[in-house]
Amino acid sequence: MKKKISVFLIAVGAVLITGCSTDKSTEQPKDGTELQEEMEAQDEIIKTKINEIEESLLVSDQSGFTDTVPDEYREKASKQGKVTQLDYFSKDYLNGEAETEKTAYVYTPAGYDEKDKGTKYDIIYLLHGWGGNAEDHFKKESTKNIIDNMIERGDIPPVIIVTPTLYTENSKKDFAGSLKEAKVFYRDFEENLMPEVETRFNTYAESTSQKGLEDSRDHRIFGGFSLGSVATWQILCNDFDYVSGYLPMSGACLYYGSFTDVQTEKNVDVIEQTVKEKNTDDKDYYIYFTTGTQDFIKSQSLLQAKEMLDRDQVFTSEHFCFYRKKDGLHDREAVEEYLYNGLPCFFR
Secondary structure (H helix, E strand, C coil): CCCCCCCEECCCCCCCCCCCCCCCCCCCCCCHHHHHHHHHHHHHHCHHHHHHHHHHHCCCCCEEECCCCCHHHHCCCCCCCEEEEEEEEEEECCCCCEEEEEEEEEEECCCCCCCCCCCCEEEEEEECCCCCCCCHHHCCHHHHHHHHHHHHCCCCCCEEEEECCCCCCCCCCCHHHHHHHHHHHHHHHHHHHHHHHHHHCCECCCCCCHHHHHHCHHHEEEEEECHHHHHHHHHHHHHCCCCCEEEEECCCCCCCEECCEEEHHHHHHHHHHHHHHHCECCECCEEEEEEECCCCCHHHHHHHHHHHHHCCCCCCCCCEEEEEECCCCCCHHHHHHHHHHHHHHHHC
16 A cells, blocks of 8 residues: 555635534634635645645546536537426434425436336435535536436436535524534435435335335435535445445545544545445445646645545545546536536446
């Protein structure tokens, strides 16, 4: 095994960052500009280390650069899917588990027939970033067009895509409060969202019992951008039995530490422990990890990717890759490119 790199990075991002587990942060809310300036200042401190990591990635067979989304994919496909609103009952896990109602949006592909129970669909859950909502991923028409075209052109099979939200009506949407929501979202996912969605829609889950959801895990992917990437790592740590594919976009794991205390090596220890305990012949997994070369919170992703790639006996090419968007920022255009490049990898 190669020599590990362990760096403690003091950093926070403005459209959000990383995570898993219980947050002990006491940081005060700041506006996005102030936080971005703090992040850029910290990146200067470890600039040499980051440059070394980026150089090493150029010769890794598990890393590369994403391809640009073709212009024609942003145009409307001849066969278009549909996005519908889904309201469901949940709990406010940060406030005494009070009952609440939440909203998600569900994309169904062209030709989907709810009465055709014999046709089953893989399902993808995609989570928004800091301060966002369930509508974010389909707010831009081009995102839906890209999905429609990928299906029509055979890049991916017809899939169902669910875009939920972290927040309840009582959620605190500052950075500290949002991180806490990201760290408990896995409970909403496993206890409320997943059973509700997969009862209503034609997925591979024969039932929404624990066994039914475990048996269909090979047909379930979870991904998210920024703060949604925080929750994606949390899902891996807590719901590995239910999910086989992971698409964390622009955000590293913070199982230990907080925004101002990123403990990369310890966080990767948790991920490694999870996959070693859970990964069997019956429970495979794949992680497609991404960031942009100009993303202002790229350093956390780079540090984690390097740590995972160095543990090459665990995170092999069959299970893990790390791709970057050239000149990619922390924005929706980057997300579209990550989806275009990442999703086909789960259906090889």
